[in-house]
Amino acid sequence: MIRRTEIAALIAHPEIGKTYQLMGWVKSFRANRFIALNDGSTMNHFQVVLDLDIIKEEELKKISFHSCIQVTGALAKSQGSGQDFELIATAVTILGDNAPDQYPLQPKRQTMEFLRQKAHLRMRTNTFNAIFRIRHGVAFAVHQYFNDKGFFYLHSPIITGSDAEGAGEMFRVSTLDPQHPPLTESGSVDFSKDFFEHPTNLTVSGQLQAEIGALSMGKVYTFGPTFRAENSNTPRHLAEFWMIEPEMAFHDIDDNMELAEEFCKYLIRYILDHYPDELAFLDARLKEEEKSLPQDKRRALSLIEQLKFVADNDFEKITYTEAIKILQASKPYKKKKFEFPVEWGKDLQAEHERYLVEKHFQKPVIVKDYPKAIKAFYMRLNPNDTEVPGETVAAMDVLFPGIGEVIGGSQREERLELLKGRMKEANIPEEELWWYLELRQFGTAPHSGFGLGFERMVQFITGMSNIRDVIPFPRTPGNAAF
RNA sequence: GCCUCAGUAGCUCAGCUGGUUAGAGCGGCGGACUGUUAAUCCGUAGGUCGUAGGUUCAAGUCCUACCUGAGGCGCCA
Numbered sequence: 001m002i003r004r005t006e007i008a009a010l011i012a013h014p015e016i017g018k019t020y021q022l023m024g025w026v027k028s029f030r031a032n033r034f035i036a037l038n039d040g041s042t043m044n045h046f047q048v049v050l051d052l053d054i055i056k057e058e059e060l061k062k063i064s065f066h067s068c069i070q071v072t073g074a075l076a077k078s079q080g081s082g083q084d085f086e087l088i089a090t091a092v093t094i095l096g097d098n099a100p101d102q103y104p105l106q107p108k109r110q111t112m113e114f115l116r117q118k119a120h121l122r123m124r125t126n127t128f129n130a131i132f133r134i135r136h137g138v139a140f141a142v143h144q145y146f147n148d149k150g151f152f153y154l155h156s157p158i159i160t161g162s163d164a165e166g167a168g169e170m171f172r173v174s175t176l177d178p179q180h181p182p183l184t185e186s187g188s189v190d191f192s193k194d195f196f197e198h199p200t201n202l203t204v205s206g207q208l209q210a211e212i213g214a215l216s217m218g219k220v221y222t223f224g225p226t227f228r229a230e231n232s233n234t235p236r237h238l239a240e241f242w243m244i245e246p247e248m249a250f251h252d253i254d255d256n257m258e259l260a261e262e263f264c265k266y267l268i269r270y271i272l273d274h275y276p277d278e279l280a281f282l283d284a285r286l287k288e289e290e291k292s293l294p295q296d297k298r299r300a301l302s303l304i305e306q307l308k309f310v311a312d313n314d315f316e317k318i319t320y321t322e323a324i325k326i327l328q329a330s331k332p333y334k335k336k337k338f339e340f341p342v343e344w345g346k347d348l349q350a351e352h353e354r355y356l357v358e359k360h361f362q363k364p365v366i367v368k369d370y371p372k373a374i375k376a377f378y379m380r381l382n383p384n385d386t387e388v389p390g391e392t393v394a395a396m397d398v399l400f401p402g403i404g405e406v407i408g409g410s411q412r413e414e415r416l417e418l419l420k421g422r423m424k425e426a427n428i429p430e431e432e433l434w435w436y437l438e439l440r441q442f443g444t445a446p447h448s449g450f451g452l453g454f455e456r457m458v459q460f461i462t463g464m465s466n467i468r469d470v471i472p473f474p475r476t477p478g479n480a481a482f
Numbered sequence: 483g484c485c486u487c488a489g490u491a492g493c494u495c496a497g498c499u500g501g502u503u504a505g506a507g508c509g510g511c512g513g514a515c516u517g518u519u520a521a522u523c524c525g526u527a528g529g530u531c532g533u534a535g536g537u538u539c540a541a542g543u544c545c546u547a548c549c550u551g552a553g554g555c556g557c558c559a
Contacts, residue, residue: 030518082519453559
């Protein structure tokens with residue numbers, strides 16, 4: 001009795017003349033004889049050659065694009081040029097017929113928009129196969145990196161009670177009957193009758209809970225889904241996305257930036273080292289796609305060249321104040337090409353970030369020390385600097401070419417009175433975050449952390465232009481299918 | 483949420499300034515093919531041109547509204 005072999009295992013230890021049994025999906029069927037078979041164990045397809053003296057014609061008829069088959073035969077050196085080995089199949093069993101007259105996918109390029117509507121089938125394509133293999137690899141590398149550095153994986157809650165995290169609109173979580181909710185005497189919904197006896201939401205960030213971890217275990221990170229009910233319609237936003245949030249005691253803003261840079265480079269290097277086939281496929285795909293574009297719209301570096309460049313070169317580190325000076329001295333500013341104003345105190349717009357990253361420095365840039373007025377309440381107030389026009393906080397953003405902000409982070413305000421002051425300015429009631437304030441009241445410590453948008457990193461590494469194509473089941477306004 | 487563009491066969495697209503029975507490639511179906519690499523070759527079916535209304539002798543083509551999708555911007559990761 002022959003047992004099934006995974007294609008990856010066969011390729012790792014091929015034995016010419018040995019009989020193997022393979023199972024997989026037909027990726028192409030050429031000349032009524034040659035099958036490119038894939039079982040998911042590797043990115044690459046394996047060639048099966050049918051022995052036409054033995055295989056019956058009615059079996060042949062059922063072999064079609066993406067049908068599932070089992071083949072048995074001896075391994076041989078390939079006579080063709082595209083591969084080293086092939087299986088000479090003397091028996092074929094159809095495991096899953098494919099109804100080819102109804103099957104929507106084709107062995108040719110189809111648009112991402114069409115495939116998005118077929119999320120249950122798109123993973124069978126070479127492109128999505130490569131993307132989701134890499135997505136797994138990045139997730140694995142995240143844990144590898146932090147474990148090696150002595151961080152602890154902290155599971156922050158998905159359902160949260162506080163609505164003061166300030167990172168965007170939230171999805172309400174409730175078991176109340178939406179038709180007939182219990183009402184208070186004043187006529188508003190009585191959430192004391194709800195499951196948690198309090199209004200609750202899906203989390204927008206695990207940061208505040210991560211700070212609890214950092215102030216006892218030293219170095220922790222969260223890695224989980226987060227939810228934002230913003231009506232954002234862009235290729236860089238999802239309503240449900242995964243975020244990685246390390247939080248470290250005794251780290252200042254510069255330690256924080258150093259870690260962020262090292263972490264980004266580690267993830268990219270890990271994929272370069274472990275997923276060369278997938279990257280080669282995506283690299284070729286991008287080159288093919290850009291053939292139809294004019295020269296100036298194409299990428300300066302190929303996907304793999306760009307990943308190597310980012311992994312091997314230092315990120316540029318500047319302050320917000322320096323960024324404003326660079327922008328005000330720039331050509332587009334002088335020619336009034338920027339749509340939004342550039343002045344100290346105003347937030348950097350996408351067009352400004354893009355100029356700094358893609359034109360001026362041509363590498364990833366970390367901008368720090370932003371004006372206090374445009375940043376969150378928990379960011380640490382910087383000491384006064386007479387060179388700088390106003391008060392700043394120890395915040396930092398990591399900006400990547402093509403996708404913009406991939407990381408946002410800060411040193412946290414650990415001084416109780418200053419934090420209370422910032423909360424008052426931001427109209428956040430102290431009762432909402434009493435526990436967050438107690439972290440400062442009892443044994444406070446300087447600490448820092450950042451949030452990395454997981455899908456944005458996967459987007460950068462795979463070169464995909466729309467974030468909906470790097471998560472298996474994207475959730476966006478008006479769309480939660482599958 | 484705002485702005486712009488698009489919607490023609492199962493898919494990817496063509497259809498010029500409105501004018502006979504709306505085209506191609508791929509895919510499907512039928513057939514050929516014992517060294518193919520998104521195989522190739524021959525034949526064939528398949529479309530109320532996103533929906534509703536309007537202008538006109540005449541609308542896939544012009545106008546209006548709506549629906550769906552994409553891109554840009556904002557919010558951010």
